[in-house]
Amino acid sequence: MIDQKVVQFEKKYRPQLEQHLSEYLQNLTAQPYLLKAMTYSVMAGGKRIRPMMILAICQSFERKIDQAVLDVAGSLELLHTYSLIHDDLPEMDNDDLRRGVLTxxxxxxxxxxxxxxxxxxxTAFEWxxxxSLNSKTISELVGLLAHAAGVSGMVSGQMSDILGEQQRLNLRQLKKLHQQKTGALILYACQAGAILAGIKLEQRIAIENYGRNFGLAFQIYDDLMDELSTTAKMGKKVHKDQNEHKNTYPSLLGISQSWDALTGAVDRAANSLKTLSQAGVDCSLLQGLLTYFSRKEEQ
Amino acid sequence: MIDQKVVQFEKKYRPQLEQHLSEYLQNLTAQPYLLKAMTYSVMAGGKRIRPMMILAICQSFERKIDQAVLDVAGSLELLHTYSLIHDDLPEMDNDDLRRGVLTxxxxxxxxxxxxxxxxxxxTAFEWxxxxSLNSKTISELVGLLAHAAGVSGMVSGQMSDILGEQQRLNLRQLKKLHQQKTGALILYACQAGAILAGIKLEQRIAIENYGRNFGLAFQIYDDLMDELSTTAKMGKKVHKDQNEHKNTYPSLLGISQSWDALTGAVDRAANSLKTLSQAGVDCSLLQGLLTYFSRKEEQ
Known part of the structure; x- marks a missing residue:
């Protein structure tokens, strides 16, 4: 079961985010067919987990969710959508379905x-x-986003993933691949939220630690769902990883130990919030986000 | 004949730029195979026109060509190289050769x-x-680069180019396509040079005007060379445009009128430098760059 506080939060802010994305895209000057293709994938739905994490961190630290916060969140969703489009290409993962519609x-x-x-x-960088943020903050966000999305992070993760299909990775290598491919952008969401909220270094470290473990949990969960779920439920092809000899947690550890690894990551994420709670921060929403990875929900 | 001042300038600074690019790439943390592929294309040579324009503008306005200038120039060359790699893909222009080597x-x-x-x-944005520039300048450069390279500029230009293969564009449409596809990034080089040199608005407008006409001349010249040159000389396939029914200046205006249009663009670029010269700026180098488009050189 997804935590009720999260459900309420999503109900309030996901439509705001969607509208913000839609309006931004509508106002772009671009070749019409290109803009149509971009808009198609951005507005195809999805849980918007990364931008919602930015919003959730702002909310937790009582940073008003204003235009600037929605801009930063929207920019991240554009970047995430680019990665999905390129990952789905025939020369990459060759997927026909994404979020229940054609890739x-x-x-x-x-x-x-x-x-x-x-x-x-x-456009993610241009946005x-x-x-309305100051130049120092903009420069910091651009640097962190490029670092997370680029060759230190996501792009290298995707490269390793593709090359790894031809070889068996060990757990350490798989963990690194996941950190780069999925973890880096989730960590950026946490960093961006922390920067927008203007929290001090000690708290930022806790939030980043939460983000790192959240990212790991996210990927293990995704691997497990690929094994356990159906195409109808996932909105994309499942059992693909196995068919393509992808390196995944289940293929390396088996289902049961993968759940254990997931629980470990979720526990560590929850632990990171403890010092914040003790300092008076209301972490119930961030704690609630961890119910995304609840076992009952999917089995 | 290329102007002697340009030849000397290139002799001095192109190796510095190449070394700067090479060192930056070497120090990146990236998946090794990915980094090898990136380095292969960046270090495959080429005239480095865009980054050299940044350097030439700095030189003209007596702005020291230091580490920061080389960083901005290098970042632009990374971005330009990305566009070549993607443009060469089988689903795009499907080219096998680039700068005399395999794509x-x-x-x-x-x-x-x-x-x-x-x-x-x-990585271009991360760089x-x-x-060492201040945040305001960094943010301005990121914004301008993204604007030039993105859906307002280069990416939309490439989209129009691909879609245009199926239809006959008129001169106005072709000019817009060229402005987006090639002109926008050359204009950015001029803007970046102007920002680094810290020149005042009036002078920047003149430099931007120079850049716009330089970009147009560049594309007409490229179209002409595709018609007139040989594969050995160009280091890439020629007569491609014609074979693929690409919209080009020669296909629209014929060879002779295309040379006239080129001369017009070069003259307008030269004219833009006049007010600067009158204000005491040494424009001989920027004037010299226009000899890239000299007729004798190639016929």
């Missing part, structure tokens, strides 16, 4: 999908520079 | 080429945030 290249063609991804990635 | 996807495979491009694009 970008299936709908618009491969050239357009490459360009839609390029456009979203570039950050258009916020 | 990235021919050498490293298509998935790696997509990721190498993604990595370079993202800007790592310079």
């Amino acid at each position: 970008n290249h299936k709908k618009f063609g491969q050239a357009t999908a490459v360009l839609a991804g390029d456009g979203l990635l570039t 950050l520079t258009q916020t | 990235n996807h021919k050498k490293f495979g298509q998935a790696t080429a997509v990721l190498a491009g993604d990595g370079l694009l993202t 800007l945030t790592q310079t």
Whole structure:
């Protein structure tokens, strides 16, 4: 069961975020077909976990969720969507379905999908520079986002993932791959939230620690769902990892030990919140987000 | 004939830029195969026109060509290289040769080429945030670069180019396509140079005007060379445009009128420098760069 506080929070802010995304895209000056392809994938739904984490951290530290916060969150969702579009390409993971609808290249063609991804990635950075935040904050966010999304993070993770299909990774290598491919961008969400909320270093370290473990839990959970779920429920092809000899937690540890690893990551994330709670921060929402990885929900 | 001042300037600074690029790439933390693919394309040579324009503008306004200037110039070359890698992909222009060597996807495979491009694009922005420039300047450069490279500029230009293969554009449409696809990044080089040199608005407007006409001349010249040159000389396939029914100046206006249009753009660029010269700026180098488009050189 997803925590009720999270459900309420999502009910209030996810539509705001969606509208903010939609309006931003509508106001872009772009080649119309390209913009259509970009908008298609951005507005195809999804849980918006990364931007919602930014909002949740702001809320927890009583930072008003204003236009600037929604800008930073929206920018992250554009960047995340680019990564999905490129990952789905025939030369990459070759997926036909995403979020229950045709993937970008299936709908618009491969050239357009490459360009839609390029456009979203570039626009994510442009959007950050258009916020009302001060230059120092903008520069910091651009640097952190590029670091997380680029060759130190996500892009290298995807490269390792593709090359890893031909070889068996050990657990340490798999963990690193996950940290880069999925963890880096979730960590950025936490850093961005912390920066927007203007919290002090000690608290930021706790939030980053929460983010690192959240990211790991997220990927183990995703691996498990790929094994256990159905296409209808996931909105994308499942059992793919196994078919493609992908390195995953279940393939390395088996189902049961993967659940244990997930529980470990969730516990460590929860632990990171303790010092914050003791300092008077209301961590119930961030604690609640960990119910995304609840076992009962999916089995 | 290329102007002697330009030849001397290139002789001095192009090796510095190349070394700066090489060292930056070497120091990146990245998946090794990915980094190899990125480095392959960045270090494959080329005239480095865009970054050299930044340096030339700094030189003209007596702004010292220091580490920060080389950083901004290097970042632009990374971004330009990304655009070449993605443009060469089979689903795009499907080129096998670039700068006299195999294109990235021919050498490293298509998935790696997509990721190498993604990595370079993202790293271009990260590099800007790592310079010693102040946050305001960094934020301004990130915004302008993203604007030039993204859906307002280059990416939309490439989209129009691909879609345009199926239709006949008129001169106005072709000019817009060129402005987006090639002109926007050359204009950014001029803006970046002007910002680094800290020149006043009036002078910046003149430099931007120079950049716009330089960009147009560049594209007309490139179109003409595709018609007139040989593969050996160009280091890439020629007569491609015609074969693929690309919209070009020669296909629209014929060879002779295309040379006239080129001369017009070069003259307008030269004219933009006049007010600067009158104000005591030594424009001989920027004037000299226009000899890139000299007719004798190539016929």
